[in-house]
Amino acid sequence: MIEAIIKFIHDTGFYLMLQDGGWKNLIMLCVACFLLYLGIGRKFEPLLMVTIAFGMLMTNLPGANMFHEIFFAGGHIHWDLIGGGPITPEFLTEMSQLGVSQAVLDTVQVGQTISPGLIDILYLGVKLGIYPCLIFMGVGAMTDFGPLIANPKSLLLGAAAQLGIFITYTGCRLMGFTGPQAGSIGIIGGADGPTAIFVTALLAPALLGPIAVAAYSYMALVPVIQPPIMKLLTTDEERRIVMKPLRQVSKLEKIIFPIMVTIFVALLVPSAGPLIACLMLGNLFKECGVTERLSKTVQNELINIVTIFLGVSVGATATGTTFLSLQTIEIMVMGIVAFSFGTAGGVLLAKFMNLFLKEKINPLIGSAGVSAVPMAARVSQMVGQKYNPGNFLLMHAMGPNVAGVIGSAIAAGVLISLFR
Numbered sequence: 001m002i003e004a005i006i007k008f009i010h011d012t013g014f015y016l017m018l019q020d021g022g023w024k025n026l027i028m029l030c031v032a033c034f035l036l037y038l039g040i041g042r043k044f045e046p047l048l049m050v051t052i053a054f055g056m057l058m059t060n061l062p063g064a065n066m067f068h069e070i071f072f073a074g075g076h077i078h079w080d081l082i083g084g085g086p087i088t089p090e091f092l093t094e095m096s097q098l099g100v101s102q103a104v105l106d107t108v109q110v111g112q113t114i115s116p117g118l119i120d121i122l123y124l125g126v127k128l129g130i131y132p133c134l135i136f137m138g139v140g141a142m143t144d145f146g147p148l149i150a151n152p153k154s155l156l157l158g159a160a161a162q163l164g165i166f167i168t169y170t171g172c173r174l175m176g177f178t179g180p181q182a183g184s185i186g187i188i189g190g191a192d193g194p195t196a197i198f199v200t201a202l203l204a205p206a207l208l209g210p211i212a213v214a215a216y217s218y219m220a221l222v223p224v225i226q227p228p229i230m231k232l233l234t235t236d237e238e239r240r241i242v243m244k245p246l247r248q249v250s251k252l253e254k255i256i257f258p259i260m261v262t263i264f265v266a267l268l269v270p271s272a273g274p275l276i277a278c279l280m281l282g283n284l285f286k287e288c289g290v291t292e293r294l295s296k297t298v299q300n301e302l303i304n305i306v307t308i309f310l311g312v313s314v315g316a317t318a319t320g321t322t323f324l325s326l327q328t329i330e331i332m333v334m335g336i337v338a339f340s341f342g343t344a345g346g347v348l349l350a351k352f353m354n355l356f357l358k359e360k361i362n363p364l365i366g367s368a369g370v371s372a373v374p375m376a377a378r379v380s381q382m383v384g385q386k387y388n389p390g391n392f393l394l395m396h397a398m399g400p401n402v403a404g405v406i407g408s409a410i411a412a413g414v415l416i417s418l419f420r
Helices: 002-011 013-017 022-040 046-059 069-075 089-097 118-127 130-141 146-150 154-160 163-174 179-190 193-203 205-220 222-233 251-268 270-287 292-315 326-353 363-369 375-387 394-419
Strands: none
Touching: 002 013, 013 022, 022 046, 022 205, 046 118, 046 205, 046 292, 069 089, 069 118, 069 205, 118 130, 118 193, 118 292, 130 193, 130 270, 130 292, 146 154, 146 251, 146 394, 154 326, 154 363, 154 394, 163 179, 163 326, 163 394, 179 193, 179 205, 179 326, 179 394, 193 205, 193 270, 193 292, 193 394, 205 222, 205 292, 205 326, 222 326, 222 363, 222 375, 251 270, 251 394, 270 292, 270 394, 326 363, 363 375, 363 394, 375 394
16 A cells, blocks of 8 residues: 555656756746746737647646657657557667757667657647648638739748848858758748748757747737837838828639749749648638638638647647757747848838839838738838828738748748758
């Protein structure tokens, strides 16, 4: 009886928290609770912030065994281990040579078999690239590409806003990150959470936790980060520029657009094909007029279910052994650099274009080139109306905003092609 009681005590999370490394779990539980506060109390990207934070909480509960990093060590899915195969000496040696941290390898022993946990199964959707693509399908079904079609010049502003990705990539290489790691960190500058997850899961899965948290945190902070940069780079006169209303886009144009973009982008950057195809398929459901049921399903039930699975499984990668490091701080810092340069790139290109255009562009809409849809476009509207209450920039800003979604997917495809 006494032995049973002692065994029960040793199996409790409270006891395990007191063992070596337990302090890391405690810190991560505090971080998870703080993120829950941001999502619930401050409403920072709550749909994903709450699920990511709760996934982080779940994975750092000692003894719960819902997520096992060893199944995905070295950036690969080890199907033999998931299927009940034993840990072999050869496996541990191979993982060590691939740079898997000793802390992760110490969680298993030779001959041990591991039963997959709940989040291990959910995480397969991230590793296989399923969830981000389905999220993109939902985004496409909720997006109106009309402003972009009506003003094709805004495509250039969306492209310029990807500047942050490549500047941050260069900076990360100088800091000692590998090419795949630097590309994964740089993609934060696209302000597109699903794209950041898609790229990181393929190129640098060990960094998925901190990159996902950074990406969604900065997306939520768009109204805080962007206005100072926009004001710094523009004059009062530029911020007061009034743009003419956009032309009406026909239904035929809206149907042809997603088809042509899918063909062109997939041929140009095949690695971006899954993201672009899903984005445009969702938009085609919305615009074609004959698939209303599918459009509503993608916009509601499908994207909501996938958001839960994606958030929880991504949050679960933020374990104490991987998240609590100097590297995480560097990722958070470079993430804000990426976001800031992305905002600046769109604004500066708009100013440059005004040197040659008769009908001037309000440079504030260039900041919407980061693909935080539609938040970045709303920020352009908000800042513009402070200087000219009669100015309505929202629809103009939606052009570069949705162009940024396409641009970030293309940038992701380029990085994957270079480093996968």
